[in-house]
Amino acid sequence: MAFGDRASLVIVRNAKQQWLVLAGIGAMTGFLSGLTGIGGPALSVPLMMLCGYSILNAIGAGQVLQIVGALSGTMANLKFGTIDFSLAWFITSFEICGVLLGAYLIHKVDVRLIKKLVGFLCLVAGFAFIVRTI
Numbered sequence: 001m002a003f004g005d006r007a008s009l010v011i012v013r014n015a016k017q018q019w020l021v022l023a024g025i026g027a028m029t030g031f032l033s034g035l036t037g038i039g040g041p042a043l044s045v046p047l048m049m050l051c052g053y054s055i056l057n058a059i060g061a062g063q064v065l066q067i068v069g070a071l072s073g074t075m076a077n078l079k080f081g082t083i084d085f086s087l088a089w090f091i092t093s094f095e096i097c098g099v100l101l102g103a104y105l106i107h108k109v110d111v112r113l114i115k116k117l118v119g120f121l122c123l124v125a126g127f128a129f130i131v132r133t134i
Contacts, residue, residue, distance in 0.1 A: 021051050040065035055114045
């Protein structure tokens with residue numbers, strides 16, 4: 001993974017520290033995802049960026065995290081019977097198309113624009129959540 005963005009909030013000096021930072025990101029992402037239902041990438045990509053990982057590597061890793069998180073969350077929700085499969089399959093069919101298109105396009109866009117887009121989406125989502133709870 002590319003590491004060393006000057007905007008990093010966490011200074012990592014060696015491989016062991018890097019693994020500890022990643023373990024912390026994974027634990028925090030998993031815990032918050034389990035509590036809120038927000039997918040791994042929505043949480044892990046901004047955290048990885050703040051820790052100095054390149055945006056493209058953070059997005060790529062976030063997509064893998066999404067699969068693992070979704071499977072574990074699905075198993076837990078199966079236990080409680082809280083899955084509407086008709087809704088899930090309908091949305092999933094469109095999500096797959098969107099992910100494929102997005103993954104293709106992300107490599108054609110300037111990295112600075114991607115960072116701004118991720119930041120903007122985080123702000124909009126955060127603002128929307130705050131407004132809905134008031």
